[in-house]
Each structure stands twice: as C-alpha cells, then as structure tokens.
Amino acid sequence: MKIRVGFGYDVHQLKEGLPFWLGGIEVPHTHGALGHSDADVLIHVICDALLGxxxxxxxxxxxxxxxxxxxxxxxKKLLAEVMRILREKGYEVGNIDSTICLERPKVNPxxxxxxxxxxxxxxxxxxxxSIKATTTEKLGFVGRQEGVAAYATVLVTKA
Structure with a gap:
C-alpha cells in the first residue's frame, strides 16, 4: 500500500454583508469570505491538500x-469533483486534520x-x-478580523 501526505493553506478576505460559508455550511456572521466561488476556505484547503x-x-x-x-x-461541488479525480487515480482518504484561524465568529459550535x-x-x-479552530490572539489580518485562514493536512492511500 502506498501512503502519501498533502498540505493545504488558504486565505480569504472578509467583507461585510456576504454569506459566510465554512466547511460546507453557512455560518451566521456579519461578514463573509470574498472569493470567486463561495470562498469556503476550509473546503479549499482540503481540496488543495488532497490534490497535493x-x-x-x-x-x-x-x-x-x-x-x-x-x-x-x-x-462542496469542487470537493466532490476532487474526490472523483482522486479516486479515479486509485487514492482513498485516510484522514484529514484541519485548522481554521478566525477571531469571530466562534467556530467550535x-x-x-x-x-x-x-x-x-x-x-x-x-x-x-478533524476540524480545529484557533484565533491569532488579535495579531495580523486574522486578528484584525480582515480575513480568515485555514490549514489542512491529509493522508491518502493507494492500494
């Protein structure tokens, strides 16, 4: 069995009045992530980690x-397509470990x-x-609530 690891990192600017999609759900908040798609930073890092x-x-x-x-x-459509591509190449997900960096709103609930x-x-x-959440203790663009960042590490296997 072949085992491989991938890593993903992404950042999106936060803007008032936009819906805030995170991990495939809409999180109630006054600001949402700006991007070409729905700007779901967690899904984007998972996609990048899997593809990598x-x-x-x-x-x-x-x-x-x-x-x-x-x-x-x-x-979620992008993630489904990434999974199709991954499986077409013979890979399966072992596990995902991710971290969201955000001051507000609280992600844990x-x-x-x-x-x-x-x-x-x-x-x-x-x-x-695994999804974890942290703040940056009011430091940097995340701390100033100007943006959201996320990281993901994945393990994939191939028979």
Whole structure:
C-alpha cells in the first residue's frame, strides 16, 4: 500500500454583508469570505491538500478563478469533483486534520455540522475528519478580523 501526505493553506478576505460559508455550511456572521466561488476556505484547503497528496496540482489548476463557470459555485461541488479525480487515480482518504484561524465568529459550535457535511460530500467517515479552530490572539489580518485562514493536512492511500 502506498501512503502519501498533502498540505493545504488558504486565505480569504472578509467583507461585510456576504454569506459566510465554512466547511460546507453557512455560518451566521456579519461578514463573509470574498472569493470567486463561495470562498469556503476550509473546503479549499482540503481540496488543495488532497490534490497535493496525489501530485495532481492544486485547486486553482482544476478550477481557475478566470473561468466563469466557477463564479459563485458551491465549494462542496469542487470537493466532490476532487474526490472523483482522486479516486479515479486509485487514492482513498485516510484522514484529514484541519485548522481554521478566525477571531469571530466562534467556530467550535459549528464543527459537528461541518464534519457531517464534509463526510457526506467526500464519502468518508466523520471520524476521518478533524476540524480545529484557533484565533491569532488579535495579531495580523486574522486578528484584525480582515480575513480568515485555514490549514489542512491529509493522508491518502493507494492500494
């Protein structure tokens, strides 16, 4: 069995009045992430980590922000397509470990719903998805509530 690890990092600016999609769910907040798609930073880092683990480039290569078909797209559709591509190459997800960096709103109450949605989209067990949240102690763009960042590490296996 072949085992590979991938890593993802993404940042999105926060803007007042936009919906805030995070981990496949809409989180109530006054600000939302700005991006070409729905700007779900957690799904984007998971996609990048999965694609990287399988040496399949990155989310921008597969879903360029210059392509109008991806304007406003639900990132769950991108994740489902990444899973299709990954499985087509013979890979399966071992586990995902992710961290969201955000001052407000508090993410912890939403993590169970995020895990459920992501597991359904990916066709994996909820136990295979770890989502953590942290602040940056009011430092940097996250601390000033100008943006949201996320990291993910994944393990994939190939028979």
């Amino acid at each position: 683990a399988a040496n399949l480039r990155d989310i921008g290569f597969h879903f360029p922000d210059t392509d109008p078909q991806y304007k406003g797209i639900d990132s 939403h993590i169970p719903a995020m895990r459920t949605v992501l597991a359904q989209v990916m066709g994996v067990d909820e136990d295979d998805i």
